[in-house]
Amino acid sequence: MDAVRKRFAQEGNIKFYSDGSLTNVGTEAVSAAFGVIASVEGGGLSEAISGRVEGFASSANAELCGLLATVIISPRDKAVDIYLDNSSVVDGFHCLVEKRAQATTRQKLRSADAQWWAMVHDAYQRQGRGIKVHWVRGHAGNQGNEKADKLAKAAHERYQVSWRLQVDQHQDMWCHAQFALTSADKDMREILKLQSAVRHHHKWLSQNRTKEYVQDWTEVAWAPTLGILHDKNPPMGLFTSVRDCQLRAHRVKKLHGMLPTLSQMRQR
Structure with a gap:
């Protein structure tokens, strides 16, 4: 130099x-x-x-x-x-x-x-x-x-x-x-927010019901999946609004092909 x-x-x-x-x-x-x-x-x-x-x-x-x-x-x-x-x-x-x-x-x-x-x-x-x-x-x-x-x-x-x-x-x-x-290159609040999302994700993975209902959970590409679930906006804390939960539930069902269709509704 x-x-x-x-x-x-x-x-x-x-x-x-x-x-x-x-x-x-x-x-x-x-x-x-x-x-x-x-x-x-x-x-x-x-x-x-x-x-x-x-x-x-x-x-x-x-x-x-x-x-x-x-x-x-x-x-x-x-x-x-x-x-x-x-x-x-x-x-x-x-x-x-x-x-x-x-x-x-x-x-x-x-x-x-x-x-x-x-x-x-x-x-x-x-x-x-x-x-x-x-x-x-x-x-x-x-x-x-x-x-x-x-x-x-x-x-x-x-x-x-x-x-x-x-x-x-x-x-x-x-x-x-x-x-x-x-x-840490990013703002600390953003880093802690992302860490919280990852921590809760691992806790969710360890639950028996997750392994039971998501049969191929070990094969899922979780990084892009989480991005879709949270719409690239992870929750800011332990609690989120009812609206956020509803949207995430909708995205989960969409990913797994579980959204109601006319044929499924007729079967019910």
């Missing part, structure tokens, strides 16, 4: 275009990657850095890792402009990096991908706070953005080793929750 930074140390006006890429979504081969293109006065566009992202694969992580890498390779104490086509990442930079001193503890720790933002802020401080992040419309003919997009897509096959985020020593992350040695 130092070598890449030194490469741009003597340049005047520096612009970076960063983009993320996510492929094979919903499969075991899912992959997140990023690409960064540099633009210097009189030098045109050139590849700066790219890589794959380890851990939970999401487009947000890919974009954030690209931003982090760009901040790290930016020359120290110089004005640098970074362009991204993800407006939420740009807004996050303004709120959680540039104005982090004014952000509340709740904003810093309950924001999505809080650990990534903590590291971006750390790199921003080390750089000298000379970085400005701007939004650029994606796939609109901007050459820097288009080349960054292609570089990010090529990075999926180009690298075997992925970027891994280590936040153990960052003071904002000392109390950040982890599960199975992996940092």
Whole structure:
């Protein structure tokens, strides 16, 4: 990283275009990657850095890792402009990096991908706070953005080793929750809500009546099934409304072909 930074140390006006890429979504081969293109006065566009992202694969992580890498390779104490086509990442930079001193503890720790933002802020401080992040419309003919997009897509096959985020020593992350040695990327309330749904699901599976009436319960793909049952909205607590229960019961019957039909009603 130092070598890449030194490469741009003597340049005047520096612009970076960063983009993320996510492929094979919903499969075991899912992959997140990023690409960064540099633009210097009189030098045109050139590849700066790219890589794959380890851990939970999401487009947000890919974009954030690209931003982090760009901040790290930016020359120290110089004005640098970074362009991204993800407006939420740009807004996050303004709120959680540039104005982090004014952000509340709740904003810093309950924001999505809080650990990534903590590291971006750390790199921003080390750089000298000379970085400005701007939004650029994606796939609109901007050459820097288009080349960054292609570089990010090529990075999926180009690298075997992925970027891994280590936040153990960052003071904002000392109390950040982890599960199975992996940092919790989502809001803690959402994580606890999902854990509650999984816990009650396992309790339901252990009941004898479940095994008796759902004969092939061990062969069921429960992850997508639960998504259908809860309409991708797991219950927020131990108790749900009568309406929610009725809808889930309807979905269970539909999955098992148990909804009443005219022929079944005649048989009754």
